Amino acid sequence: MTTDRIATADPAAVADTGSTMLTGNVFQRLMTMDPTQPQLKQLKPDAAQDCEYPTKTVYECVLRSGLKFSNGDPLTSKDVKFSIERALRLDVAGSSASLMSSVRKVETPDPLTVRFVLSRYDTQFAAAIASPAASIVDSKVYNPDRIETNSEPVVGSGPFKVISLTKDQLELGKYLGYEGAAAAKVGSAVIKTMPDSASIEDAMAKHETDVVWRGLSSAAQQRLESQLSGSKQRTTKAGFSQLILPGGRVEQLIWNPGSSRRGSTALRDVIAGALQEDRTLDSVVPTNVPGHRASFPLGGKADMKITWDNRIRLTLGYDPTAPNSLDLATQIRTRLEETGGLSVLLRPNDPGADLQLVDRKAWTSTGIAWLQPVIDDPLKPEQAAIETALHKAQEAPNATPQLTAALAELQQAAAQEKTVLPISQGPEYVYLGPHVTATANAFGPGWQLGLWGFTIQN
Numbered sequence: 496m497t498t499d500r501i502a503t504a505d506p507a508a509v510a511d512t513g514s515t516m517l518t519g520n521v522f523q524r525l526m527t528m529d530p531t532q533p534q535l536k537q538l539k540p541d542a543a544q545d546c547e548y549p550t551k552t553v554y555e556c557v558l559r560s561g562l563k564f565s566n567g568d569p570l571t572s573k574d575v576k577f578s579i580e581r582a583l584r585l586d587v588a589g590s591s592a593s594l595m596s597s598v599r600k601v602e603t604p605d606p607l608t609v610r611f612v613l614s615r616y617d618t619q620f621a622a623a624i625a626s627p628a629a630s631i632v633d634s635k636v637y638n639p640d641r642i643e644t645n646s647e648p649v650v651g652s653g654p655f656k657v658i659s660l661t662k663d664q665l666e667l668g669k670y671l672g673y674e675g676a677a678a679a680k681v682g683s684a685v686i687k688t689m690p691d692s693a694s695i696e697d698a699m700a701k702h703e704t705d706v707v708w709r710g711l712s713s714a715a716q717q718r719l720e721s722q723l724s725g726s727k728q729r730t731t732k733a734g735f736s737q738l739i740l741p742g743g744r745v746e747q748l749i750w751n752p753g754s755s756r757r758g759s760t761a762l763r764d765v766i767a768g769a770l771q772e773d774r775t776l777d778s779v780v781p782t783n784v785p786g787h788r789a790s791f792p793l794g795g796k797a798d799m800k801i802t803w804d805n806r807i808r809l810t811l812g813y814d815p816t817a818p819n820s821l822d823l824a825t826q827i828r829t830r831l832e833e834t835g836g837l838s839v840l841l842r843p844n845d846p847g848a849d850l851q852l853v854d855r856k857a858w859t860s861t862g863i864a865w866l867q868p869v870i871d872d873p874l875k876p877e878q879a880a881i882e883t884a885l886h887k888a889q890e891a892p893n894a895t896p897q898l899t900a901a902l903a904e905l906q907q908a909a910a911q912e913k914t915v916l917p918i919s920q921g922p923e924y925v926y927l928g929p930h931v932t933a934t935a936n937a938f939g940p941g942w943q944l945g946l947w948g949f950t951i952q953n
Contacts, residue, residue, distance in 0.1 A: 496687045496695050498710035498816040501665055504657070505643040506630035507582040510589030512709075512856055512943065515627055516686065517665060519939040520946050522630035522651035525556045525575065525609070526621050527676050528940035530860040534785045534894045537860065538621050541675040542570070542631055542652065543609075551616040558607045559674050564633045565656035566648070572603035577634035579611075579624075585642065591626035591858040593871050594619075597889065617889040618898075619863050625940045626858035654679040654947040663688045667946065677936065677947040684946045692818060699733050699926065705951070707735070707926040708944045712818050716924060734929035742783040743923025743942050745776065746823065747853050748916040752872040754849040756809060760876075761802045763913040765837075766850075768797030769830045776917035779866055779909045785894065786862035786902035790910035791917055801836035808838045812848030823918070824852050852918075859940040862902040863888060869909045877912045884908060 499513035506518045523542040530537060540546060546556040562570035579601055582592045597617040602610040613620065623629065633650045637643060649657040654677055655667035665686040669679040687704070689695045692712040696719075698704045711719070722731040730736050748770065750757045757763075776782070777789040809831070813824040821841075828839040842848045857864035863885075873881045884904035891897035909915055923942070927933060930952045937948020 496689050496698055496704045496706070496710065497708045498689055498691065498695070498818070499708075500663075500688050500816060501645075501660070501686075503642065504645050504649045504660060505637075506627050506632065507578075507585050507592070508587045508590060508642045509627040510587065512854070513688070515856070515858070515939070515941070515943045516708075517649075517657075517660075518627045518630055519653070519943050520655045520667060520684075521649060521653045521657055522632070523562075523570075523653050523673075523675055524625050524629045524631065525558075526625040528622065528625045528859050529936050530938060530940065530942055531935050538625065539676055541625075541677075542575075546621060552613045554611040554613060554617075554620050556609045556611075558609070560607060562652060562674055563672050564636075564650050564652050565670050565672070566633065566636070566650050568633050568635055568650075570631060570633075570652050571606040572609045573606070574634045575609045575631055576601040576603050577637075577639065578631045579629060581632070581637065581639050582628040584639070587628075587642070590628045591623070591864070591867070592628040593867060594623035594626050594858065594864065595629065615886065615889065618892055619861065619889050622859045622861050622864070622940075626864070628858075655684065658683070677945060679947045680934075680950045681946070684949075686946075688816075691816070699731070699735060699928075702733060702928070705928040705931050706949065709923070710816070710818060711924070711926075719926070730929075731926075735926045738925040738927060738933055740923040740925070740938075740942060742781055742920050743856075744921050745781050745855050746918040746920075747779070747855050748827065748918055749851045749853055749868055750914040751812075751847065751849055751851060753847070756807065756849050757914065758874065761800070762807065765799045765801065765834055766831060767791070767913045767916055768799040769834050770827065770916060770918065771795065771797040773826070773830065774918060776920040778906050779869060779915050779917055780862045780902065780906055781865065781920050784857075784860055784862055784865060786899050788899075788903040788906045790903075790906040799834055801834060803836060806836055806838050808840065809850060810840045810842045810845065810848040811850045811852060812842045812845040813852040814854065815843040817854040820852065820854065827852065827918075856943060857941045860942065862905070864941065866902075866905050866909065868915050869905065869912065872914070873908075874912055874914060877908045880908045881905060881912075 501513045525543040527541040528537045543556040597613045599614045656670040658666040780787045831837045887901035934948040
């Protein structure tokens with residue numbers, strides 16, 4: 496159970512956490528990432544058996560032989576070409592498609608070989624094709640020019656296949672034809688989207704769920720922690736154990752690129768300053784991601800200057816199903832209105848709001864993926880600096896001082912621009928019911944839930 500809703504089953508359109516969970520479990524990508532491993536060991540082939548750079552501007556992958564989609568259609572290099580070109584063509588806002596922006600063209604020399612001709616050397620490309628938009632779809636099923644609706648067939652080649660999908664429930668079955676890095680250990684799984692924390696907590700007490708992923712409020716987690724602390728087995732009264740992902744929950748405040756207020760430097764400075772006292776995360780890149788560099792001030796009082804005469808009215812969007820989102824949105828509104836220059840209207844589920852409070856997971860556990868909102872929509876004063884630092888990052892080998900330095904430049908530019916504001920970082924909790932265990936690699940490239948990692952003990 497979770498409160499995350501699955502907005503789309505089409506991987507080219509994925510821009511939210513709930514949909515990413517479906518994509519990660521139902522579709523394959525050429526590469527995948529295991530965020531539990533050291534940086535240089537995270538990337539590994541999935542649909543591919545091997546990938547390499549024969550030259551600096553060519554990235555070539557050889558597919559595993561005999562791959563098939565869950566409907567029985569063969570999966571070939573033409574499907575990969577179709578999928579990548581489709582994602583780039585549709586270019587859905589907020590999706591991971593922009594991470595593949597260095598692709599100039601995709602070639603298919605034979606049914607098992609995919610050749611990406613890049614516009615420049617891009618050492619981050621292997622991570623980009625581990626992201627949701629790089630998911631491989633069946634070219635015989637998916638429309639090349641539009642996003643599929645959730646009522647249409649969902650056909651992938653991942654560890655699970657879709658049995659049924661409704662507004663509040665996704666039923667999956669193990670795909671026996673899967674060949675890749677993470678085969679499923681359970682025969683079936685049902686993901687239920689619940690309306691709130693209270694309904695999940697009640698279901699746990701009644702043994703109506705096996706696993707809880709996100710959705711519990713701070714108060715609910717404190718109640719469960721009290722039960723865990725009083726148990727020698729570290730289980731709740733209902734027998735649930737707790738799996739902790741340190742730093743797995745990240746809150747950010749992001750300016751809507753379409754907001755007419757976004758271009759005001761004075762306004763962005765005041766909003767960033769108003770949140771400084773409560774901020775617990777000091778960069779757009781979280782502390783546990785390689786390349787993190789402190790760039791935003793923490794604590795203390797910022798010297799804010801209201802340079803306008805009349806209060807500016809802003810709208811603040813938030814996801815009401817995210818744990819404690821209303822409380823945090825209200826706290827942010829209070830801080831902004833205390834400046835004396837702002838009035839803030841809270842707007843649940845409003846993508847058009849000036850500011851968006853997001854409970855965010857990046858597509859992959861890389862600095863570039865976390866910086867994507869900054870890279871995709873830079874303001875003109877910082878655009879040149881961001882583009883220069885991005886190219887440096889793409890040309891630098893992984894886990895090198897050059898990459899760390901380039902990521903530091905990007906984070907400093909983000910702090911100067913202030914269109915993406917870090918708020919907080921804390922642990923993410925997964926609750927496992929009696930007889931349920933999770934393997935170490937039960938998570939996708941950006942710490943999304945991987946159902947392949949769960950086992951049920953009799």
